Amino acid sequence: MTALLELENLRKHFPVGRTGWPSKAAPSFVHAVDDVSLAVQPGETLGLVGESGCGKSTLVRLITRLLDVTGGKIWFNRRELAEVPARLFARDDDRAHIQMVFQDAGESINPRFTAADAIADPLRRLLGLRGAALRSRIEEAALQCGLPLELLGRFPHQLSGGQRARVGIARAIGTRPRLLILDEPTAALDVSVQVTVLKLLQTLKVDLGLSYIFVSHDLNVVRLLCDRVVVMYLGRIVETGPARAVFETPLHPYTRSLVAAVPRLDGPRPDAPRLVGDPRSPIDPDPNACRFYGRCPVGVARCGTEMPALRDFGGGRDVACHLAEGPG
Amino acid sequence: MMAPTTDVLRVEDLSVAFQTRGGLVRALDRVGFTVGAGQTMALVGESGSGKSVTAYAVMGLLETAGRVTGGRAFLGQTDLLATPPRTMARIRGRRIAMIFQNPRAALNPIRAVGKQIADVLLRHGGATRSNARDRAIEALRAVGIPDPARRAKAYPFELSGGMCQRVMIAIAVAARPDLLIADEPTTGLDVTTQAVVMDLIGAMARGSGMATILITHDLALAAERANRIAVMHAGHMVEEADTATLLARPRHPYTARLIAATPTAAGSLASLQSVPGGLPDLRQADRLHCRYAGRCERRQDACDAVLTMRPAAPGHAVACWNPL
Incomplete structure (x- = not known):
């Protein structure tokens, strides 16, 4: 292999x-x-653990x-x-194949973007999608992440923590990447919601044939997923x-x-x-x-x-x- | 049988409401608990459950939109909720102290940490101008900061997160308070640092008989560090018991759900279950009945009655009309 x-x-x-x-x-x-x-x-899901300052990021x-x-x-x-070079990689074909889910989607999503805008951004920039093709890809990604389509017009502050996390994941899987890097994807969530998001990630990995690098210092969570x-x-x-x-x-x-x-x-x-x-x-x-x-x-x-x-x-x-x- | 301890803090029927543009939010409804000397009580719940509001109300630090609408909070013989602000300012820092989350933001960024400790010692700790500096260095040494004389001159940005939290602890315990409120004291710290910081808080409490309220969303942390756990949901206290009993035999459906959602060292992802639903809208009328009913699979008609905490067993109280 x-x-x-x-x-x-x-x-x-x-x-x-x-x-x-x-x-x-x-x-x-x-x-x-x-x-x-x-x-x-x-x-495969590979967990990356260590204290802050250990070089994970x-x-x-x-x-x-x-x-x-x-x-x-x-x-x-x-x-x-x-x-x-890093400055050229932004336009590289493999840019779309390595995507990232950031810690705390409430902070990492542009507050002036609706959920649809946030998911559309990499699709426009990396795949050049427009119009109906863009729309259908946004909806596909949202549905895969369990995000109801009627929430797509909302801004981050109008979404719950779990919904924001789903937007962050939908944004990352929209370009159909091979490798997803998850940086503490559940650190900002309550345990009640954390389980749902972890299970979603597990399902997506199998359904979409993804590989994960899971960065976290919550070892209990790393053990579950990696x-x-x-x-x-x-x-x-x-x-x-x-x-x-x-x-x-x-x-x-x-x-x-x-x-x-x-x-x-x-x-x-x-x-x-x-x-x-x-x-x-x-x-x-x-x-x-x-x-x-x-x-x-x-x-x-x-x-x-x-x-x-x-x-x-x-x-x-x-x-x-x-x-x-x-x-x- | 646990040895009887004197209550340091006794909170009774504490209710708090916030005036917002969307209407009156009843953030706390008749919350009550006690903390004994040398004991640690954990307040556990999701964000928005009212854990921090409870602490801020007791400290008299609610923001202006918030108002205590009922209840009493006795620190010894003093009802803190009926104490005028001027007197509260003397009690805060001396008899009750608080540790906040994100210590670097809670410390004054433009003042050396030694001076910040000396400030508290001068105001509440009976220090004099001549010995405040030495006592501040001594306080830094007591929380295990190496080379305290040099660190006293450091600014918060020069110290690591764990180090800053130790400074916060040094400030909090400087005047030997009766009660320490630790609001998510280790959120954002590494697990290794978390263990050391929690050890330190525990040692400080044991050394002086200080009572501790540990506010956390991490049930596992509460399980390890607290004598008793009170579970909060949407401004209600739903269950309260000693740690072992609460974890082994939860009576409230929400507590059971919370335990089932918390990752353990042995379980698998499939064995974990989320808590369905979300917190209810607290803007509606009096909401004296169960606020978990909308999420609860054990709901029945009786749940529409006014909810109160009732004893389920000695030392174990639950607010549920159909407990497990």
Whole structure:
């Protein structure tokens, strides 16, 4: 099976501080995404989790080609996209094939656009649809998302949170994308509505043959929707594997703390130390030290002198930790 | 049997209405609960259920369109709702404190955080000009901020969200209040930071016997952190019990629905069920009857009668004419 999306050693470094002439000091860089390789298979949902500042959003903006990469490759549907400059990608044919559902549709939809306008915008710009063809595609997308057609004339503030979320999804699926990136699509919703939206996403994925990248820090939700999960810490992947296995027996100490911090309605929480303190600075990090070293509850001297590489633990699981041992 | 505790706050029949262009919105209708010393009471419900309005009414911080139309809220012997604004200003910050969501927005952006803590200590904490700075640094150290002397000079934008929330906590507990109201204190924070912040609030409460009201939409967070949970729906309190009982044997259909909609560590997506329907329009006349009836599958004719909280078991109250 060929992957729909494959990232090879993707890197994104942002220059900071005194970078321009006449400074003689070497410029510093924020290592937002470092050496990230992953693949998304057709029909698969990949979860991307980690704390704020771990590089999730930068990675998403690289995949959606809103940012130029510093290094590495992005294979989408057997085509290399990293070499297309971000400013040209807006008119690229594959623009319509990679779409995004943003966090909190109430904030991300133009308040002066009706629901129909919001859904129409990418159809006009990317597919050049007009008139009856546009109208029918808008209605098709709305119906697929369970948005009653009589709501299409309303503005975002006249819609409920759940209806707004549906507009955001309809807008993204209108261009018939292959890959949908979901950035915390239910973070702004009450649990009562969240379930409906999650089930809608699950149905759409199957019906339309989509692949998802699901970005969230609500691990309970990630576990419900995702086949596989990638855990990031300070720009690097620290653990990846099938979602259920990763959450049931996390192998990386960071994943363990992350899973243990999730509030649970049922049963006792797994026993793991609290993560105290903040992540280290992402500016020019030591290339020979584990990024988690210093905050890690189990770190040893070796972690400060040798960057752990992702190791294969079988069952599709990879963990970047010197001290990790196989499950069970 | 739980040891008897003294009630720090006792709210009785609290009703609040907002005057809007669309008419009078009865945001709260006869809400009542108590919080004991050292206890944590969680107010849980969807957005628009009246959780925050309850807190703002108790604090005397309702916006001008809002009006308390009935009820009492006793902090010790003092009825806060009958207290003149001038006296309330002395009670707020000293005996009741509040933590808001989005700490970076709640802090003063152009004042160093140490000074903001010192302000509270000077006004409510009995600090003097000469020792306010040192006590502010001490307060920062108490909430686990590393290098507090340097951080005291930082502005909110220089601190992470978790760090800002710790500063808010330091400000809130500076005068050793009897009651802390935490309104969605961890919304927008990472789960790892959330755990640390909630640990801190818990430790502060245990250390001083402070009572806590935790306002949250996250039932799982309430389950983990609160002794008792009160479920709110459309301005009514629909069920109130100790945490374990409420989760194991919910009596109100809405509570049961809410639990069934909350993702768990074991369930699948198919096993989750949404709560059908939406909140009713609160602009209509008195609405003293059940406000969940329109969404409820157990509705019957008796539900048209005026709704009151009734005991379902010792320490377990439910507002339903046809409970589970």
